[in-house]
Amino acid sequence: MxxxxxxxxxxxxxxxxxxxxxxxxxxxxxxxxxxxxxxxxxxxxxxxxxxxxPVPFDYVHKFRRPTQVLYPKDIGLILMMTGIGPGSRVVEAGTGSGALTSVLAYYVRPNGKIFTYEKREDFFEISSENIAKAKVYDCVVQYNQDVMEGIVEKNVDAVVIDLDTPWLVVQTAKHALKDGGYFVSFSPTFNQIEKTVSKLDEENFHDIQTLECFSREIKTKEGATRPNKFISHHTGYLTFARKTATQLIM
Ligand SMILES: C[S@@+](CC[C@H](N)C(=O)[O-])C[C@H]1O[C@@H](n2cnc3c(N)ncnc32)[C@H](O)[C@@H]1O
The missing domain is CATH 3.10.330.20 (Vcp-like ATPase; Chain A, domain 2)
Incomplete structure (x- = not known):
């Protein structure tokens, strides 16, 4: 760069x-x-x-973005809260522009994998180009498929959802997750969170919490240091939950 x-x-x-x-x-x-x-x-x-x-931020900055993408502040929180790191196996839906996919892939290198589902063919193609641009394709498996039709992978460490009806993916995600694995969902509105959390409760997920993360850039100039006038006020809320095992240990 x-x-x-x-x-x-x-x-x-x-x-x-x-x-x-x-x-x-x-x-x-x-x-x-x-x-x-x-x-x-x-x-x-x-x-x-x-x-x-270049770091992931530099690549994502240059992506073609036909969809809204996750912001660095939200991606950072996902990594911190779930422990996704080298060797992790993560399912993601939808791929969108492939911004989250590329950053997660960067952090699971060298032997982890991101399995990402996107139902729209045009976004599937564009995200594919973006992921290749970010040079992390070796750690990504892409499906041009509706995630509601099922997740192929089993025993994954985390399922990360960024689509409009996350509550409809909770059960499918549960089948793909290992016991103790993380469900994460990003949603811009409260009503989406309520429906998702209610479904997570129904499916016996534990450690359910929803967080909002704020960040603002500070313009640094001697005598004139102050927050940037233009900040992104609202991106969305992140809901985290852990899958519980069905078998009781006595
Ligand atoms: C907001 S975008 C995701 C952006 C992505 N997180 C990023 O950072 O680039 C949401 C995507 O989910 C896809 N989508 C919606 N419902 C889906 C489903 N049931 N299965 C797979 N993809 C879906 C949409 O087509 C869209 O591309």
Whole structure:
């Protein structure tokens, strides 16, 4: 990733004879080869850029987004609350633009897997391109399928749902989860949460809680540091629950 100033960032594939044209001049991409991350590189107009290793945020930022995507603050909370990490097996629905898929895949590397279900063919195709762009395809299995028709995987560590009727997926998710595994659902409205929590109770899930996460950027400039005027007020609520075992240990 090449970065200029505080905000401008470009993801560029490094090729020996490539020239990359920007509003601050041309960058000879071949000159990047062999330079460590964090190094500066000059444009033809003598402007300075920095070479950084891209992180999931940088890839998702550049995705084609035909759907609403999950925000970093919400994805961070999912990781923290569920312990999804290297080696985890996670089912996700719907794939949408593949933003959540790509970040989860990044964190379950190298031997974990994200099994993701998307019912719409157009979103399936676009998310597929996005996941490939994020270079995490090895850790993703994609289905162009309605998740309500069933989940193929069994004994998974977590099922993460971002679609409009999560309560209708609770039972299907229960069959796919290992005992103690996590059900997570992201919903923008209270009535969706109520229906989901009621279904989770009915299916004997435990440790049910719903959280909302806030974040706001602070503009930092000496003498003028303050919150950014433009913040995203409302994204949605995250409901977490753990599957309980049916067998009693005496
Ligand atoms: C808000 S988007 C998901 C965005 C995704 N979390 C991301 O970060 O890119 C919701 C997606 O769920 C899909 N969807 C809705 N119902 C579904 C179902 N029953 N099975 C599979 N996908 C479904 C929709 O087509 C849509 O693409």
């Amino acid at each position: 090449l970065m200029h100033g505080r905000k401008k960032r470009w993801l560029v594939k490094v090729e020996e004879n490539k020239e990359f044209h920007t509003h601050i001049g041309i960058i000879k991409i071949g000159n990047v080869v062999g330079k460590p991350y964090g190094s500066p590189i000059m444009t033809s107009k003598d402007k300075q850029c920095w070479i950084f290793q």
